[in-house]
Amino acid sequence: AGAGAVFQAFSLFVKAKEVPAASRCPGGGEGVRWRCCRQAFEELPGIHRHVGLHHSGDVGPTEAPAAEAPGSAAGRPAALCGGSAEVLWALPDTSSISLGDMTSKVGEVLLYYCYCEVKDPEKLCAWQKALCQHLHLTGKIRVASEGINGTVGGSKVATSLYIEVMLSQPLFKNFLCQEDFKRSAGGAHCFPDLRVGVFKEIVPMGIDPKIVSYKETGIHLSPQEFHKEVEQYLSQASQGQSDTILLDCRNFYESKIGQFQGCLAPDIRKFSYFPSYIDENLELFKDKRVLMYCTGGIRCERGSAYLRSKAVCREVYQLKGGIHKYLEEFPDGFYRGKLFVFDDRYAICSNEDIISACRYCGVLWDQYKLCSSQHCRQLVLTCPSCCNKGLTACCPVCQEKELKVTSKAQGQTLKEECECTRRRPRVPIECVSQRRLDTGK
Ligand SMILES: [Zn+2]
Ligand SMILES: [Zn+2]
Ligand SMILES: [Zn+2]
Ligand SMILES: [Zn+2]
Structure with a gap:
């Protein structure tokens, strides 16, 4: 044959x-x-x-x-992902584009991923680096033998060319299409630099792709299908008879400022804790239909595969294209608040709702800042009036630490630990009976 x-x-x-x-x-x-x-x-x-x-x-x-x-x-079928001669490592011709157009600040940020077999990740990585530099793009790209995951910012000319090149790359062209690139207003200024690297996984779940593969992923639902499912779930849940869990698989600080109504949002700090979260709360998912979502869909690909590998759920569904694509079609739908993004913008806005509060005074507030303490990388929600009072750290422990640091000059290294990190268990255990459904805004 x-x-x-x-x-x-x-x-x-x-x-x-x-x-x-x-x-x-x-x-x-x-x-x-x-x-x-x-x-x-x-x-x-x-x-x-x-x-x-x-x-x-x-x-x-x-x-x-x-x-x-x-x-x-x-x-003859095209050799895809084969690392063969058919893979193109060329850079596009940009000679007709002026430097002004190429580096314009009025641009966008792209978010995309592609799961496919990459035979030579190092080579793909080197090409991506050269391509992004060529197009004056900044951002972060993870390459692995399981695919590629990137978020890059630049002028519209640059991002459009980037998409064009990616779609014509034999490695991806049967797996990627135009709509897989989520676009939002921004530019090269949204990232401090360009980072392209080879990793074991294109999204860090901490599980070997050979053990839990993207190929075992849950069923993809389009934004319209997902919207209908959520609608049905909310009406059933309000009558206390739902067999469905709407699961936000992002980190706590992401779901805090925006989430689907009635969702279960795990209090986890990073995605690599997600598998343990599932393990520790397996009872919760027993015989349930699970509707999963994340920012752009990538975490759900292997997150749903992990959940499926436990063989406890009735079915696992995932929102194709994530919240990003959902908001394009339903800016005023069941997702309320802002969409957290991992760049200098912190969040993308699509409806006017603010669902979180200032840490200090409780007034509605959803604009993150980095904790003012040097050794802390926590994000804090502190409103302008609290900021003016000097409440600029993530918690009183950090605020005090900052004072110590400034008064003692440099010296002993302070541990990156404060009230915020201590208060939160690494993997939270959900109390099933306490799960109440908040279907209001
Ligand atoms: Zn099929
Ligand atoms: Zn405040
Ligand atoms: Zn802090
Ligand atoms: Zn803190």
């Missing part, structure tokens, strides 16, 4: 997932042409990507065929 046979197997598999024209629903969803794993696909690249990612075992060892001209080269 040659590559042609594999390609044929792939095409047949996709064909088998076609929705017959006669049964395409006239009351919405008429654009749906394929269904697989209870997901709907309207475009060929979408179903190709899904089959390549989740059913490669059913169709042979190769990934999806190239989206265009499948008949060319005797039906």
